[in-house]
Each structure stands twice: as structure tokens, then as C-alpha cells.
Amino acid sequence: MATDTSDALENLEKELVTLARRLRGLQRTLSDEAHPDLEPAQYALLNHVEELAPVRMADLVAALEVDKGPVSRACARLEEEGLLKRAADKTDARATLLTLTAAGKRKLAAARKKRHKVIEDLLKDWSPAQVKTFATQVGKFNKLSD
Numbered sequence: 001m002a003t004d005t006s007d008a009l010e011n012l013e014k015e016l017v018t019l020a021r022r023l024r025g026l027q028r029t030l031s032d033e034a035h036p037d038l039e040p041a042q043y044a045l046l047n048h049v050e051e052l053a054p055v056r057m058a059d060l061v062a063a064l065e066v067d068k069g070p071v072s073r074a075c076a077r078l079e080e081e082g083l084l085k086r087a088a089d090k091t092d093a094r095a096t097l098l099t100l101t102a103a104g105k106r107k108l109a110a111a112r113k114k115r116h117k118v119i120e121d122l123l124k125d126w127s128p129a130q131v132k133t134f135a136t137q138v139g140k141f142n143k144l145s146d
Helices: 002-034 039-053 059-062 068-079 100-121 126-143
Strands: 084-088 096-100
Touching: 002 039, 002 100, 039 059, 039 068, 039 096, 039 100, 059 068, 059 096, 068 084, 096 100
Parallel strands: none
Antiparallel strands: 084 096
């Protein structure tokens, strides 16, 4: 039984590496859709800002689990591109709150539509029950790191 578990874990590890590689490729494609000059990390940052908005820079950095410098530079670039805006935090004069602009929301919506279509095409031969089971299992896996 231990060998079966070991083999299954080895296979799972290989499949997760393949999935991660495919998702990085999809993220690059979608970041191009959101904005031609947008890097994948900036696209991910926009997604986080939308999810958490309005969000303080410190909270965004904590959510992304990265250093403040690159996040600050990326936010400045996204602001220059008209996709992100900063506003004073009325509860703390030292902080600023980040939100998406209307253009940022439109770009993300277009990219999400494309992402949905890509996933739909990949799973076209799956039954609704299979898609639901897969989504449930991925959700359970994602919650392990919370």
C-alpha cells in the first residue's frame, strides 16, 4: 500500500508541475489580453487589488507575500497606465487605498471572459459532473495552504 501511495504522490507532483506550467502560460496570455504591455505579475496584482479593494499597500503586499518594493513599482506603473488609482485613506493619513479604475475593470473583465473560454475549450469533453468534481478537489487543495 505504501508503494501505491508513493507512486500516486509522485504522479500527483508531476501533474501539479505540468499544471503550474500551463497556468503560467495562460496567465501570460491573459495579461496580454488585459493590456499588451502588462507583465503577468502585474495582471495578478490587478486581480488582487480588485478582490481586496479598497486595499492598503501593506495589506496587498501581505496578501501577495512579496517585498514592498516590486509591488510599489508595479502599482506605480499600473497607475500610469490608467488601470489603478490611489486615494487617501480617511482613517489613516499615512496610508493610501488602491482600487481599479473603470479601464482596469474593463480590461480584467475581458481577460476573464477569455480565460473562461479557454478553460471551457480545454474541458469540452468533460461532463458537468466531472467539472464540478474537479473544481471541488482543486478548491480543497487550495484551502490546504490557508
